Every structure is written in structure tokens, then in C-alpha cells.
Amino acid sequence: MPTHGDPYRPVPYRPERIPADESLSRAAQLRARMDERRTVRQFAPDPVPLEAVRSAIACAATAPSGAHQQPWTFVLVRDPEIRRRIREAAEEEERVSYDGRLGEEWLAALRPLGTDEVKTHLTDAPALVVVFQQRYWLGEDGTKRKHYYVDESVGIAVGMLLTALHLSGLAALVHTPSPMRFLSEVLDRPANEKAFAVVPVGYPAADCQVPDLVRKTLDQVMVEI
Numbered sequence: 613m614p615t616h617g618d619p620y621r622p623v624p625y626r627p628e629r630i631p632a633d634e635s636l637s638r639a640a641q642l643r644a645r646m647d648e649r650r651t652v653r654q655f656a657p658d659p660v661p662l663e664a665v666r667s668a669i670a671c672a673a674t675a676p677s678g679a680h681q682q683p684w685t686f687v688l689v690r691d692p693e694i695r696r697r698i699r700e701a702a703e704e705e706e707r708v709s710y711d712g713r714l715g716e717e718w719l720a721a722l723r724p725l726g727t728d729e730v731k732t733h734l735t736d737a738p739a740l741v742v743v744f745q746q747r748y749w750l751g752e753d754g755t756k757r758k759h760y761y762v763d764e765s766v767g768i769a770v771g772m773l774l775t776a777l778h779l780s781g782l783a784a785l786v787h788t789p790s791p792m793r794f795l796s797e798v799l800d801r802p803a804n805e806k807a808f809a810v811v812p813v814g815y816p817a818a819d820c821q822v823p824d825l826v827r828k829t830l831d832q833v834m835v836e837i
């Protein structure tokens with residue numbers, strides 16, 4: 613579906629304005645809920661309500677994007693054999709990465725997270741959302757059109773995906789095996805798509821542990837002028 617060439621066609625936009633105290637209360641609740649989100653790397657094999665995952669993907673697809681080009685594809689993978697192939701290929705790349713390809717500085721940055729080349733989440737989590745960036749628009753006749761701000765747009769969409777999954781009670785992880793060309797091959801994606809991240813979705817395993825991380829405070833991340 614081309615997203616280009618439509619004439620400017622304004623429609624009214626009149627969202628309900630909520631009172632300031634209600635805004636404050638909603639913002640505080642959301643902040644507390646989002647502070648509970650953690651990256652999960654150990655999943656229970658229990659099934660998840662797939663409609664909730666599909667809704668979270670639909671929510672991600674409401675993200676703003678450069679020139680409204682919506683340059684994303686979300687591949688929802690449930691097939692255990694495909695998940696096994698993804699894990700096998702990812703671990704092959706990760707082995708090389710952890711054996712030195714990442715370099716000492718990167719490996720040192722990862723050490724507090726306790727990660728290694730074993731990626732059980734790719735087969736334990738009942739669903740994987742593999743996010744692809746559409747680097748350009750590709751028409752059925754092979755026509756190409758440039759997409760703008762693809763990294764930024766897809767990054768925002770993935771943030772919204774994580775938020776939607778978390779608020780729906782599901783756990784997730786952003787996994788970025790590097791390089792991730794194998795994902796295009798295993799999932800048979802077209803030439804204009806480039807893998808951005810794998811997002812395993814599920815429930816934390818009964819014995820799930822997460823690193824004891826400290827988030828920066830508001831004062832540390834915000835400057836008011």
C-alpha cells in the first residue's frame with residue numbers, strides 16, 4: 613500500500629480535555645506501572661493470550677513515523693521449529709560475539725547483565741515478535757521509494773510495543789543478535805526489510821531473576837529551561 617501522493621486532507625481532531633488533577637493522577641499511575649517493567653530473559657513455556665500480543669502489535673503500529681511512512685513489519689512467530697532455527701542461528705552469531713567480536717569494552721558493559729551466548733528465551737517464550745524496518749517502500753512492480761527516519765520511527769514503535777505488552781501483563785525482551793541477517797532468511801522477508809530486533813513475549817519463569825539495576829532519577833535525565 614503506497615503511503616505517498618495523497619492530497620492534504622484535514623479532518624477535525626477534538627480529543628476530550630481532561631482536568632489537570634486527573635492528568636497528574638494518570639501520569640503518576642503510569643509512571644509507577646512502567647517502573648515495574650523489567651527485561652525478562654527466562655520465560656515460562658506457558659502459552660500467552662495471542663490476541664493480547666496482536667493488540668500490542670496494533671498499538672505499536674499507531675506510532676508516529678517519518679512522513680507517516682509506517683516503515684515496519686512485525687512477524688509474530690509461534691511455530692516451535694522456526695523458533696528453534698532462530699535460536700540456533702542466533703546462538704551461532706552470539707558465540708562469535710562473546711568469544712571476542714564485541715571487543716572488551718562492550719563485553720565489560722554487558723557483564724552486569726549476566727548475559728551470555730545461550731539464548732533459551734528464543735525457544736522458551738511461546739511467541740517471538742520479530743521487528744523489521746522497511747528501509748524503503750517496494751512496490752509490486754519493483755518500484756522503490758525512499759523512507760525517512762526509519763531507525764527513529766521503528767525505535768518508537770518498539771517502545772510502544774514494549775509498553776503495550778507490559779500493561780497487558782506480558783513480559784518481553786529486546787534481543788538484538790548481531791549481525792541479524794539470518795532473520796531475513798529464516799523468515800523469508802523481502803529485500804527492502806532489515807531485521808531490527810527480536811522481542812520474545814511470555815510470562816517470566818517461576819525462578820526468573822533479573823539484574824539488580826538502578827534507573828537514573830528524573831533529575832539525572834531531565835534538564836528544564
Ligand SMILES: Cc1cc2nc3c(=O)[nH]c(=O)nc-3n(C[C@H](O)[C@H](O)[C@H](O)COP(=O)(O)O)c2cc1C
Nearest residue numbers: 649650651652653725727785786787788789822825
Ligand atoms: C536497543 C536494545 C537492544 C538490546 N539488546 C539486548 C540483547 O541483545 N540481549 C539482551 O539480553 N538484552 C538486550 N537489551 C535489553 C537491555 O539490556 C535492558 O533493557 C537493560 O539492561 C535495562 O533493563 P530493563 O529493561 O530491565 O530496565 C536491549 C535493549 C535495547 C533497548
